[in-house]
Amino acid sequence: MTEELVVFRSLKSFSGAGVWQDHRDAKGEHQFAVKNLIYGFNGTGKTTLSRAFASIQRGYLEDGLPSTTSFEFTLSDGTALSSKSLSNPFGQRLLVFNQDFIERNFKWDDSVAEPIFYLSEQSIDKKAEYDAAISAFQAAQADSDAAKLAEGGATKSLADFKTRVAKRVRELAPSQRYSQSFDARKIEPSYLAKDYSAVPLLNQQGLNSRQALLASGEANPPLSELPAISPDLAGWWSRQFVLLSSTPGSQLAEEFQIHSPALTWVSEGLHYHDQNRLTNCLLCGNLLTDERKRFLAQNFDSRWSDFVKNAQTERAQCSAYTEQLRELFQGVPKAIELQASLLAEGEGTQPKLKDNIAEFGKLLNQMAKLLDAKGLEPASVPDFSGGLSSSSATEWVAKFDRLRGEWNDIISRHNHEHAEFSSRQERAFQDIRDHVLAEEHADWKTLSAGTTDASKNLVTTGRKLLDARQKRDALSDVMRTHGAGADKLNKLLKSYLGHGGISLRTSNEGYQLIRSGGTPATQLSEGEKAALAFCFYLTQFEAEGRKKKELIAVIDDPISSLDTSARTHAFSLMSRMTKDCRQAVVLTHNMSFMNMVKREFTKNGGPAQSLFQLECTCQMDDPDNRATRLRPMTNLIKDYDTEYHYLFEIVLKASRTGASEFHYLLPNATRKLLEMFTAFSAPDQKSFAGALGSSGVQLKENDPKALERLIQIESHGTMEGLSSLPALTVEEALRATKAAIEFIKRRDDKHFKAMCRVCLVPEET
Structure with a gap:
């Protein structure tokens, strides 16, 4: 129906x-x-x-x-x-x-x-079959359209899925080098190349470590391994306790043993007096007798000087070990310099190593003080109750070697990662990509299968539509003739034009336009062309x-x-x-x-x-x-037979607001409004200028000029053409609207008020 x-x-x-x-x-x-x-x-x-x-x-x-x-x-x-x-x-x-x-x-x-x-009367017995073919074609067309919509929907859903998954990969794998080039086009090849149903998912820690690796713009530079401490340190340390516990000899006179802090001064003084052949003591002035000199020489022989020199040598070695330890301490890099994957491990080991080095550094400082004191007082023996022992260095070296081994293992892996950073980043990206694709695998399987089914259905319905179209066209070719179309069109055309001076005659290709004398109908007027074209269109209705x-x-x-x-x-x-x-x-x-x-x-x-x-x-x-x-037609056009009311509203609103959304229309609208108004208000005047001059209306100084310019410029304008900009500027057009409304109001105030009521615009602003 x-x-x-x-x-x-x-x-x-x-x-x-x-x-x-x-x-x-x-x-x-x-x-x-x-x-x-x-x-x-x-x-x-x-x-x-x-x-x-x-x-x-x-x-x-x-x-x-x-x-x-x-x-x-x-x-x-x-x-x-x-x-x-x-x-x-x-x-x-x-x-x-x-x-x-x-x-x-x-x-x-x-x-x-x-x-x-038109359908041939001779083939009317085929009409039922033709109607059935039309119905079948329409049904096939509907099925094909539905299949096209379904296929389009399935394709869009799959495309949206690809876009969403690719975006998710890019967001989870923040890498300019790898992820930014991963777009929707990569999703299907990835799924076709690998079965993601069995790919294990990453845990949060695994995901975080790979993201940290990808977030690194480039690998941290290689680091040097920490060198070993001198192998003689432990032996040297033990020897210091022997030295510190020893004295230059027990033959010292009792008086010197009582005043041991002065021994070094006495030894140096004796050497100075002998070297300068002094006969009197520079300190007390007494005579240095040969007997006194022999007594002093017996107490401060070569064993004394050798002992002092040995103490000074060991003190210098202590300084060398201290400097070596300082270089070791400063040579330990910060944990943040390690590759991201080793940061946590490095943060656990690095402080222990530095604390270990600093700890022995404190022991060396204590040893340095003891050696300094020994050099000044060779005959004194220090108290070792402060925590120093002959095994301290051996214990420290064992702990240091263990920590150094752990640290150097981290450094070795750090340098290895630097060498393989690009390949590791790529593997990290691939792991995250596979993680996402594995999570989305079920949706991919559903959507891709749906798209495949929709595409197959589209092909099937397309073939059915083609078959139905061919059957319809074949029956149509048997039944139709264009001779009947010419007859119907000629009847319409004659009725339209009121004469039979132009008609259509059938030809192999279609119709020939001829005049009554049988000659081709050339040089047709616009009216004849319009009549022919419209009748041609109407003839197709049946x-x-x-x-x-x-x-x-x-x-x-x-x-x-x-x-x-x-x-x-x-x-x-x-x-x-x-x-x-x-x-x-x-x-x-x-x-x-x-x-x-x-x-x-x-x-x-x-x-x-x-x-x-x-x-x-x-x-x-x-x-x-x-x-x-x-838009729905405005009542000012729908309820009236002229555009006067509609134009009045446009011009009035523009004059009140100083603006208009109908700039294209405004100059012509104002001109047309004035022409229609003066045609009735001044029927004896042949032009608007005459109507303006004979009206007796007094306008502001520039208003008549604005109206005259409007009429002059827009004298050939039409309300039906808006394909080019008006010649007046916006300011001139708006000035003309104000002058036009003022003229109408002063010329016929009763008319003006009635028009304001019709246009639902207040009489005054």
Whole structure:
């Protein structure tokens, strides 16, 4: 039944096509009905909208639309019809008339037209079979469209999955070198190359260590291993206890043993006096007798000097060991200098090693003090109760060698990692990638299988659709003839033109346009071309087995530049032919034709109707700033037969606010408003200038000049053309609106107040 046939419900969105920058009706508030009228000035995107309808009829984007075009219709069954996946769910039921239709079907210079096929009366017995083929084709088309949507949905779901998983890999593996090049294109090859169902997942510690490795921009530089301590240290240390416990000899006189701190001073003094052959003591002045000298020499012989020199030598060795220990301490690098994977281990070992070195350094400092004291007092024996023992060095060396071995093992692995850093980073990335792919494996398996099934189903339904189309076309070829189409078109054309001076004659390729004398019909007038094209379109309503009551007719301005009489006849013919159509959409820029259609659609007892207008706004001088939207027709156009009320509202609001979103329209709107007003307020004046001069209205000093400039510049403007910027600047146009409104108010205040009430605008701001 016709009620079940799908029709257009709303234009959900339209963008990327000239003035159709960003139209949106997401909630479907502006719905199409059975009869639809769309009114818009030239340049507001009317033809572009008709091309969107035609793209659906033809199943691909019309050549006249840019590649950036994006639109979406909502159908009466709730489904969406988008330019992203164009299809024609209406089949032959959708017929679009516009300039592109005319250019496709007529070659005016050659006087030929494409054929229109009608079912042959001789093959009427095939009609039932043909109808069944049509139904089968439509069912196959629906199945194919559904399969296309399903395949598109499955493909998108899989593509979204690939994008999501690739993004997850990049986020978990922060590496400019490896992860940034890992995008959605890598997902499928990865799954095809490896079975991830058995890949073990990383624990959090394993994931963290690999992330730390990848986060390192480059490997930390190699480090030197810690050298061993001198092998003589332990033996030297033990010898010091022997030295410290010894004295130069027991033969020292008792008086010297009592004053041991002075022994070194006495030894040096004796040596000085002998060397300088002094006979008197420099300290006390007494005579140094030979006997006294022999006594001193017996106490301070070579054993004494050797002992002191040995103590000094051991003290120097202690300093050397201290310096070696200091270099060892400073040579231990910070744990942070290790590779990230060794940081935790290094932080545990490095402090122990440095503490160990520092600990023995303290012991060496104590030993140095003891040796210093021994050098000053060779005969003294120190107290070792402070913790020093002859085995301290042996114990320390054993602990140091163990810690040094652990540390050097870490350093060795650190240097090895430096040498293999790139390969280790790559392995770390691969581990994280495999971890993610293993986690997502189940979803991959489901989605990839769904896409494969959807693709197979699309191929199957496509083959069935091809078979159904071929069967339908074969039956159509048997049944149709274009001779009947010529007869029907000639009848319509004669009725339209009122004469038979132009007709169509069948030829092998289609139709030949001829005049009454049989000569090719060349040099046709615009009116004749419009009549031929529109009748050609209407003749297709019942061609190819179509039923008028099932049709969706979209008609874009069938009147062209026809005169009033031809316009009326075109309307009458269109009204009669589209009366029973399932849905009709009429687009026009002509106010007179629009009023005819509007009255026909809205008369009592008619089918449901929707009246729209194309609202093209622009608040700046930039022509690229124009933006068209499909909106319900304003009451000021819907309820009145002229555009006067609509123009009055536009000009009045602009004069009050000092701005307008209809910059393109404003200068012409102001001129047209004044011409219509003065035509009735000053019927005896032939021009606006005369009406202005004879009105007796006193305006501000510059207002008359503003109006005269407006009329002069826009004298050839039309309300139907908005394809170029107005000659007036924005400031001049706004100044003219204020002057125009002030003139109307002073010329006829009663009229002005009535218009304010009609436009729902307060009389005064």
